[in-house]
Amino acid sequence: MQSLQAYFGLDGKTALVTGAARGIGEAVAETLAGCGATVVVSDRDGAGCQTVANAINAGGGRAFALELDISDQKKIEQGFAKAKEKLSGRLDILVNNAGMIGVLPLFDDRMEIWDRMYAVNVRGTFLCAREGAAIMRKAGKGGRIINISSSAAIRPVLDGIAPYSSSKGAINTMTQGLAYDLAPDNITVNVVMPHAIRHSTDSVQYDENKTPVAGGAAINSERYRLPGGQGGPQDIASLVAFLGGPGGAYISGQQLLVDGGYMLT
Amino acid sequence: MDLGLKNRRAFVAGSSSGIGAGMAVGLAREGCEVIVHGRKPERAAEVVDRIRKEGGKAISVIGELDTMPSVDDLAARALQTGPIDILINSAGACQDARDWFDVPMENWIHQYQISVVYTVQLIRAMVPLMQERGWGRVLNVSSTAAYHGMTRHPEYSAAKIANLSVSASLANRLGNSGVTANTLVSGLVMTEHTERAAKVSGESIGLDPDDPDFMSKVLRDAWGAHIPLRRGATMEEMAAAACFLVSEPASFITGACLRVDGGGAGITF
Numbered sequence: 001m002q003s004l005q006a007y008f009g010l011d012g013k014t015a016l017v018t019g020a021a022r023g024i025g026e027a028v029a030e031t032l033a034g035c036g037a038t039v040v041v042s043d044r045d046g047a048g049c050q051t052v053a054n055a056i057n058a059g060g061g062r063a064f065a066l067e068l069d070i071s072d073q074k075k076i077e078q079g080f081a082k083a084k085e086k087l088s089g090r091l092d093i094l095v096n097n098a099g100m101i102g103v104l105p106l107f108d109d110r111m112e113i114w115d116r117m118y119a120v121n122v123r124g125t126f127l128c129a130r131e132g133a134a135i136m137r138k139a140g141k142g143g144r145i146i147n148i149s150s151s152a153a154i155r156p157v158l159d160g161i162a163p164y165s166s167s168k169g170a171i172n173t174m175t176q177g178l179a180y181d182l183a184p185d186n187i188t189v190n191v192v193m194p195h196a197i198r199h200s201t202d203s204v205q206y207d208e209n210k211t212p213v214a215g216g217a218a219i220n221s222e223r224y225r226l227p228g229g230q231g232g233p234q235d236i237a238s239l240v241a242f243l244g245g246p247g248g249a250y251i252s253g254q255q256l257l258v259d260g261g262y263m264l265t
Numbered sequence: 266m267d268l269g270l271k272n273r274r275a276f277v278a279g280s281s282s283g284i285g286a287g288m289a290v291g292l293a294r295e296g297c298e299v300i301v302h303g304r305k306p307e308r309a310a311e312v313v314d315r316i317r318k319e320g321g322k323a324i325s326v327i328g329e330l331d332t333m334p335s336v337d338d339l340a341a342r343a344l345q346t347g348p349i350d351i352l353i354n355s356a357g358a359c360q361d362a363r364d365w366f367d368v369p370m371e372n373w374i375h376q377y378q379i380s381v382v383y384t385v386q387l388i389r390a391m392v393p394l395m396q397e398r399g400w401g402r403v404l405n406v407s408s409t410a411a412y413h414g415m416t417r418h419p420e421y422s423a424a425k426i427a428n429l430s431v432s433a434s435l436a437n438r439l440g441n442s443g444v445t446a447n448t449l450v451s452g453l454v455m456t457e458h459t460e461r462a463a464k465v466s467g468e469s470i471g472l473d474p475d476d477p478d479f480m481s482k483v484l485r486d487a488w489g490a491h492i493p494l495r496r497g498a499t500m501e502e503m504a505a506a507a508c509f510l511v512s513e514p515a516s517f518i519t520g521a522c523l524r525v526d527g528g529g530a531g532i533t534f
Contacts, residue, residue: 007505008266035266179528183493188528231517238514241266247505250452250498252528261520264437 007247011036014087015244016080018070018128019098021048024148024197027233028095029053031241033061037093040083042066044098070098070124071116080131090139093244094132096125097148099168103160114163121167122174129178133187142186144244145178147171148236151195151259168193172255179253188252190243194236195259231260269513271296276349278330278387279356281308283456284406284503288353291504292511293321297351300343301325330356330383331375340390348398349391351511354384355406357424362417373420380424384431392435392444401444402511405432409452409526429522436520445519447510452526453490453497455480463487494527 015032019025021043029041033056041056043049046067056063064086068079084091100120104113129145136143149168152158156165172191179189235258242248243256257263270292280289281303289299293316301316301323303309309325316323324346328339343349357380360372384405395401410418411425429448436446453459466487467479476482481495506525509515 007501008268008509031266180493183495183528186494188494234514235517238266238512239509239518242505242509242514245266247502247509250494250496250502250525250527251506251523252494254524254528256523257521258517259521260441260517261436264433264520 008242008245009036010093010241010245013037013092013244014039014090015093015095016040016042016066016083016087016091016132017095017097018042018068020052020095021045022052024194024233024236025095025097026052027237028097028240029063030056030061031234031237032093032095032244033059033063035241035245037244038062038064038087040064040066040086042068042079042083042098044069068098070128071119073123073127076124076127076131080128080135084135089135090141091132091135091143092141093144093146094128094136095146095148095240095244096128096171098124098128099148100164102164103158104163105160106162108160117163117167118170121164122170125171126174129174129189133178133182133185136187137182137185140185142249143182143188144248145182145187145189146240146243147175147189147191148240149175149191149193149255151193151257151262153193154255155263175255176253183252188243188248190248190251190254190256192236192239192243193255193257193259194231195257195262197231197233197236197258231258266514268295268508270351270508270511272298273350274298274300274347275351275353275511276300276302276326276343276387276391277353277355278302278383279354281305281312281325283355283458284451284454284500285353285355286312287454287456287500287504288355288507289323290316290319290321291501291508292351292353293323294319295508295512298322298324300346300349302339302343302356303327304329330379332378333382333386336383336386337390340387344390344394348394350395350398350400351402351404352387352391352395353404353406353507353511354387354428356380356383357406357428359410359418359421365416365419368420373423376420376424377427380421381427381431384428388431388435388446392439395444396439396442399443401442403432403435403444403446404507404510405429405446405448406507407448407450407522409450409524409529411450432522433520439519445516447515447518447520448522449503449507449510450522450524450526451498451503452524452529453484453492454503455497455499459497490529492527492529496527498525498527 053063053065152165153168175191
């Protein structure tokens, strides 16, 4: 019996996932590989993405690690050139998951946090999309770009969340513009908005400059009644895998919530 | 990706033709037993035969959706066949086009019955049983007409946006019961009906049906449709989206709306 499974499989496809050393990105990379794709696992944490790539390869999948800091345009260009080489010139799926999470109280003067948030979440996502789209366009086989933003983009309800939520809102709007730009090349662009997803790190982490760099505590799900309970990284990965496969070919420019119904409350 | 749909029983309202039939076939291919519903026994039988020939499981239940008693009767007969895990409300045709002010009030009421009220009736009959078993899926099928104020089908536009609201309030009510409720929004789908209409429209403005770009030219020049991907959806793409939304991996998606419209509703100018 012929199955629709062909619409959910990624055999022979290639993918690049940013921010894939942990959390949602890690689950996305593992799921895409599990569906048959060859995956470039990228993260600014080089050792972390190597660990994820090793685990995928040990499990019978195909993955390469790529250290990549998406706050730096040069590094993005060099990183995508390396990825292109590893994937023999073909990139079918790009998942822009890397991002910086954190809060900046309104009257806190550390504007460098705002700048870094925008450099990573907005400029970095845009530049990765552009580099990825260039590879897809050259190969002439269409493609899928899936951006990850946040439910905070449309419901910013936490003290000091404005820099983060507005940067995620920019990703949503950018997604629609890119979907329009790239439709003639048969490249779809969508954005997935997670909410209350358990991360491997439970608290916001800070770098040496006291800039928050990672963590999932910014959204305290206990404060909200979630119809669907709390989700896990796999819940996001499932939708990304669907959008990345043949079944997602006619879906473009969409902003999709995976929030257990949070937005209904 | 394993969708975890094996041996689930799915009732698809309006599955004897068009998108609903495509979804019924898709669900059967994923291992569901499908209850095909339509008004005409012979049309429903064709879909059942097609599924069985592929080795899938299907039965049909026939019934009208245009009165409340007929829907209650349909729901009872569907449930007599066994437990229903998945309810897809795909029925709901558009009526004849008329100017906004000329649509008879009976047409408004009829449109609501065949697009919205029947879905609520089926949900009320089937979903409490899903809650008792701790697993279930409701998928209401809407249309991009929900987002476009259609001047010649105002009752249809209004009914299709109501589908989204029904899914949202239901999802909120269902909470973490294991039953999710979502909406799938279809745009232009290449059904047989669409193919025929495209041929007529294209030829009427002198397009060559053998031109590989025939469909994109019909969309642009005859229908004035703004679809960034420049084509209609395939039946398989609609079925794949439906199968995903009712699947096990989509268990954290509830109250959501997925537009499968080639970017047409996301970007409207």
